[in-house]
Amino acid sequence: MSVTKPDVHLRLGSHAEKEYFEKMVKRFDGITVGANLLEATPGATASLLVKLCAGGNRLRYQIDPMTYAFGGYVDPGSGRPRDDLDWIKSDQKVKGQKGKVVRAIKSSYLKLSAALGTVFAAAIRRGLAVQPDDLSSGTTRTLVCESVLEYQRNRIKSVFLGDSEYKDFADEMPQPEVLWAPYFYIEPSRRGEWTELTWLLAAESVSKGSGQPVYAVLCAPRGYLLDPAFLSEAAARLPETGVSGVWLWFSQFDERDASEAELVNFKKLVSSLCSSMAVYNLHGGYFSMALCESGISGIAHGIGYGEQKDVVPVIGQSTPTVRYxxxxxxxxxxxxxxxxxxxxxxxxxxxxxxxxxxxxxxxxxxxxxxxxxxxxxxxxxxxxxxxxxxxxxxxxxxxxxxxxxxxxxxxxxxxxxxxxxxxxxxxxxxxxxxxxxxxxxxxxxxxxxxxxxxxxxx
Ligand SMILES: [Zn+2]
Known part of the structure; x- marks a missing residue:
């Protein structure tokens, strides 16, 4: 086991956080950027990354392809499954029609769907989330994995190439530290299909990774931490995919209020996976870091929050107080x-x-x-x-x-x-x-x- 564990990766949430990253991120172990932010502000995100990661700086970075945003989710209010993509929509003014507002896909996700193509663009066109059936054919899964990996390899380069003033930076930008396989939230009403697809997409991405390390994301409801069948399936199937690592994300799993049973099972999952891959908590805190002897490789979080995360953010929350x-x-x-x-x-x-x-x-x-x-x-x-x-x-x-x-x-x-x-x-x-x-x-x-x-x- 490496003595440098655990690593801490900082997740860039918005450009309002730039100052913290410029001052602090070099002392951390990596930076994670969501593809939706990269699409919302391509120029600013690419220049920040080249500044931090290219040349002598060599900070490692990863791009979260955010593919789960195009899948199904559970309505936080009613607890019912939803396929309407509503949580990536916003109320938008209609040009030229004063006072008229329509609910439409946010432009960052619209651009991301176009950049990822395949089933993502199709889901937006038909106004219905990606369904397990959309991924039932091996040929489609291959295309999806190729496009999601390609996006992470080349999107930043393409931002620079598209700008005559910055095109010389294109070759300076190093590759991401690892590539993320496409992933979806294991929405409980179609648990069996989404779980199986998690393994299939991970294995396919490894085969298309051209030797670059590929990580899976296990994105599941918090309740599955108390489900022995799910946990043993994950412990058995993830290693078979051949991924070099996994980001664990149990939606709403908060180390602070988690029960002893949830914490014990989380630790067991880490210990069982770590013999074949690097294991990280995507939204973790001190408890996860302290599992280093159980084999955890590290955690990620935002600059002042984010040690737990819901798959679907609660809408309409006012800016929370940053506590001490x-x-x-x-x-x-x-x-x-x-x-x-x-x-x-x-x-x-x-x-x-x-x-x-x-x-x-x-x-x-x-x-x-x-x-x-x-x-x-x-x-x-x-x-x-x-x-x-x-x-x-x-x-x-x-x-x-x-x-x-x-x-x-x-x-x-x-x-x-x-x-x-x-x-x-x-x-x-x-x-x-x-x-x-x-x-x-x-x-x-x-x-x-x-x-x-x-x-x-x-
Ligand atoms: Zn202090």
């Missing part, structure tokens, strides 16, 4: 909640804070000589004169994100040198130290670390 990541508990809390712990944790001075809460350069800079400056992580304002509710200021959100990224790097570096017993002992110490504060000041919301310790130890 409490390193001892490996979880985020509201700033006032953390301030309440100061008394029980004996945090009276900035020096106490740096020792017991966080001593990263950002926290040292913000808190400086007064503990009351900690409130700056939660600073709120009315964002417009018409706003009714105060929201976190962009500066406060930025402080929380940089502190989180620095904490994550420190956690990764610490874990890399540690045995399972050391990781468990550290979690147990934190659980004991913080038990009182958690019960009193954090509404008891810190039970996960004791649970993690038990599962990692087992």
């Amino acid at each position: 990541y409490l390193p001892a508990l490996h979880a985020r809390f509201g700033v006032p909640d953390i301030e309440r712990t100061f008394t029980s944790m004996g945090v009276k001075t900035p020096a106490d804070f740096f020792e017991k809460i966080c001593g990263c350069v950002l926290c040292r800079g913000v808190i400086a000589s007064s503990l009351s400056n900690f409130a700056e992580f939660g600073e709120r304002h009315l964002s417009t004169p018409l706003s009714k509710r105060a929201a976190q200021t962009p500066a406060a959100a930025k402080r929380c994100r940089f502190h989180f990224l620095l904490s994550r790097l420190r956690e990764r570096d610490w874990i890399r040198g540690k045995s399972k017993d050391q990781i468990v002992a550290d979690l147990q110490t934190s659980a004991e130290d913080w038990e009182g504060a958690s019960i009193r000041d954090l509404s008891g919301q810190a039970t996960q670390i004791a649970r993690w310790a038990r599962v990692i130890q087992a």
Whole structure:
């Protein structure tokens, strides 16, 4: 087993996050970009990637082809399966007809469907998600795998070639670190077909990979973590596909509120797959990283969120507050909640804070000589004169994100040198130290670390 595990990949969510990537991503192990973002802003995404990954920088990158977006999903409200592609649609104004709005596929996904061609373009044309039947023929699966792999190999190059000013960059851009097989959400009403297709598309992609490493994505509902039949099928069939690695994505699986049984089964799946491939959690956090002795290769997440993800995002959510990541508990809390712990944790001075809460350069800079400056992580304002509710200021959100990224790097570096017993002992110490504060000041919301310790130890 490599001693450098676990790796942490950062996922670029939007170009508003560019600053974090330019400042921090080189200290991480890779960057992941969704193909929908690449289609929404091809020039900006390609130039950011060439800046970070070409020449002497050599940061590794991967492109998530986002093929699941064209498949079926489960309506988050009703729990019913849907095939209408609605979650990749938006209300769009009709040109020349004032006030008229139509619901149509977002332009980024429309462009992606055209770039991927085959069943993706056909699904958009007919207004119905890709069905398992669309992929029943071996010839079609071959075409789909070829087009999805080709997209990852050449899309960035083609962006540069299409621009006379930047075309010289085309040859500088290295290939993605690995190629992702096309994948779809294993929508429960057609579980058998989607599961089988996951293996078939993975195996076909390996055969079309021209020697480049190919990873599968296992994208399933969280409930399948409690389904022994599914887990043993995955453990048996994935290795047969010949993939070099897998990104696990159990939709809505959140390490923090997961049951002990879910965590145990996740760990077992990692241990059983790792003998034949690299195993990553696509939206993971500290618990997944801490499975390094069980064979996990790493995790990915966004810059201040994204340690779990629903296949279908909840629509209409306002911008969430970026909470403060409490390193001892490996979880985020509201700033006032953390301030309440100061008394029980004996945090009276900035020096106490740096020792017991966080001593990263950002926290040292913000808190400086007064503990009351900690409130700056939660600073709120009315964002417009018409706003009714105060929201976190962009500066406060930025402080929380940089502190989180620095904490994550420190956690990764610490874990890399540690045995399972050391990781468990550290979690147990934190659980004991913080038990009182958690019960009193954090509404008891810190039970996960004791649970993690038990599962990692087992
Ligand atoms: Zn900090």
